[in-house]
Each structure stands twice: as C-alpha cells, then as structure tokens.
Amino acid sequence: xxxxTQTPRNRITxxxxxxxxxxxxxxxxxxxxxxxxxxGLGLRLIYYSFDVKDINKxxxxxxxxxxxxxxxxxxxxxxxxxxxxxxxxxxxxxxFRPAGGPETQYFGPGTRLLVL
Amino acid sequence: KQEVTxxxxxxxVPEGENLVLNCSFTDSAxxxxxxxxxxxxxxxxxLLLIQSSQREQTSGRLNAxxxxxxxxxTLYIAASQPGDSATYLCAVNNYGQNFVFGPGTRLSVLP
Numbered sequence: 001x002x003x004x005t006q007t008p009r010n011r012i013t014x015x016x017x018x019x020x021x022x023x024x025x026x027x028x029x030x031x032x033x034x035x036x037x038x039x040g041l042g043l044r045l046i047y048y049s050f051d052v053k054d055i056n057k058x059x060x061x062x063x064x065x066x067x068x069x070x071x072x073x074x075x076x077x078x079x080x081x082x083x084x085x086x087x088x089x090x091x092x093x094x095x096f097r098p099a100g101g102p103e104t105q106y107f108g109p110g111t112r113l114l115v116l
Numbered sequence: 117k118q119e120v121t122x123x124x125x126x127x128x129v130p131e132g133e134n135l136v137l138n139c140s141f142t143d144s145a146x147x148x149x150x151x152x153x154x155x156x157x158x159x160x161x162x163l164l165l166i167q168s169s170q171r172e173q174t175s176g177r178l179n180a181x182x183x184x185x186x187x188x189x190t191l192y193i194a195a196s197q198p199g200d201s202a203t204y205l206c207a208v209n210n211y212g213q214n215f216v217f218g219p220g221t222r223l224s225v226l227p
Contacts, residue, residue, distance in 0.1 A: 004159075033214070042120070042205065042217040043160075058214065090159060104150065105207070105215060107159035 003027045004108040006091050012114045013081050021076045021111050023091030031094040032074040033105070034058075034066060036087040043090065049074055050096075081115045088112050118143045120208055120218035128224040129196055137191040137221045139206035144184045147211040151180050151191050154203045154220065163204075164191070196225045 004025045013019050023032065030051045035043040045058030047066040055068055063085060067075045078085055091108040119142045129135055139149070148167045152160040164173045164180040166189070172181040179192040189206060205220040 035217075040125075040219055042219040043207075044217075045214055048214060092160075104162055104165055105160075106162070107152075109159045110157070112157075 004091060004093055004106055006089075006108040006111050008111060009109065010112045012116065014116050015082055017081050019078050019081055019113075021089055021091075021113070023074045023076070023108055025072050025074075025091075025093045025106075025108075027093050027095070027106060028071075029093035029095050029106075030071065031096055032068070033092040033094070034064075034074065034076045035090045035092065036060065036085075037090060037110075038087050046076065046089075078113075078115075081113075083115045086113060086115045118146075118208060118210055118213070118216045120206060120216050122204075122206060122218040122221050124221060125219070126222040126224075128226060130226050131196060131198060133196050133225075134192070134194050135196055135223075137193070137204050137223070139189040139191070139218055141187045141189075141208045141216075143208075143210060144187050145210055146184065147209045149180075149182055149189050150207045150209070150215070151178075151189075152205045152207065154205060156202075160205065193223075196223075198225050198227050201225050 007022045033048045034046040049055045049068045065077045089111045092105045094105045121140045123138045150165045151163045166173045166182045177194040182189045203220040203222045207215045207217045
C-alpha cells in the first residue's frame with residue numbers, strides 16, 4: 001500500500017459547489033502539506049500542518065480551508081469552488097528531525113480537479 | 117522571498133546522451149535542496165537530497181551538485197534512457213520555512 005494516499009483521484013464539480021479532498025498517510029509523520037500545481041508554475045503551498053493542533057496558511061490559502069482530523073489525516077476543502085481552482089492537488093508529508101538531518105517530503109499521487 | 121527557476125523548461129535528447137538540468141534560487145541561505153521526478157498523472161518521487169553542507173549527491177546514473185554561493189544546483193543524468201522521460205523539479209528549503217519549488221524541466225529521451 002502507498003504511504004500517502006489521496007481521494008478522490010479525479011473530480012469534476014460545478015462552480016459554487018463545496019468539495020473536500022482527503023489525504024491519509026501511514027508514514028507516521030507529524031508534518032503534512034497541501035499543494036496545487038498549475039502548468040508552468042510548479043507547486044504552490046496552500047496550507048501546512050506541523051501537528052494536529054498547528055495549522056498554517058501557505059502562499060495561496062484564499063478560497064481554501066483545511067482540517068487535520070488526526071496525525072494521519074489532512075483534508076482540504078473548497079468552500080465554493082471556482083474555475084480558477086482547476087488544478088492538480090498534491091498532499092505531502094515530511095520527516096522533520098529537530099535534532100538534525102534532512103527533511104524529505106513524500107507525496108501522494110495527486111487529485112485532478114476540474115471546476116466547470 | 118525565495119524564488120526558484122529551472123532551465124530549460126523542456127529538453128529532448130536521443131537515448132544515451134549525458135545531460136544537465138539546472139536549478140537556480142535567489143536566497144542562498146538554504147537548509148537543503150531536493151530533486152524530484154514527476155511522471156504524468158502521478159505524484160513526485162524524491163531522487164536526491166543535498167544538505168547545505170554538502171556539495172553533491174549521487175544515486176546510480178544521477179548526480180546532483182550544489183553551489184550555495186552562486187544559488188545554483190545541477191542534476192546530471194548519465195547515459196539517458198527513454199525511462200528517464202519525466203518532469204524534474206527542484207525544491208529548496210530555508211531553515212524554519214517551507215519548501216519552494218521550481219516550475220520543472222520536462223525531459224523527453226527519444227529511443
């Protein structure tokens with residue numbers, strides 16, 4: 001089984017609808033992230049969470065909200081979807097080590113979202 | 117604000133060639149730099165991670181170098197194969213901050 005899973009893998013919705021993208025991980029990491037990827041722009045950070053009680057806005061959080069239900073689960077919601085939120089969304093986890101050592105990110109397979 | 121660029125945006129080479137992908141960043145006070153591979157419709161897979169104290173890392177046919185002072189990293193792929201075709205992204209991490217990704221280089225290796 002994959003270490004980081006995302007559901008759904010593909011989603012088509014209409015403008016104004018509320019949708020939720022879910023992410024689960026079995027790596028035991030405290031840190032989780034949501035990114036969106038648009039052609040030619042790389043990945044941009046939407047929200048991140050360093051533990052269940054610590055949630056922070058990223059570069060492009062407007063129009064999005066998140067919920068960290070447990071260490072292993074981090075959900076992204078679009079309260080009222082709009083067409084320019086059409087993108088590929090990735091969840092990631094990382095293994096930050098306060099005592100030292102590199103921080104490596106592990107990514108889910110992505111959710112392709114189309115907002116009509 | 118850290119900014120990451122990658123050149124070229126796309127590259128097409130015949131099988132067997134050695135090639136270099138470039139990554140530049142504006143803030144040299146990085147903690148580490150990571151190279152990823154992304155296959156169409158799939159997530160990112162980490163290839164190499166270089167800590168700020170290191171100059172290079174190697175894995176098989178891949179070699180990544182880091183020059184913090186000039187704000188540059190290169191990913192060298194030796195003896196390229198069609199299976200290397202993918203998009204390659206670099207990401208930098210400034211201590212206490214989050215990863216910043218470049219836009220990627222789309223590589224095609226022709227049989």
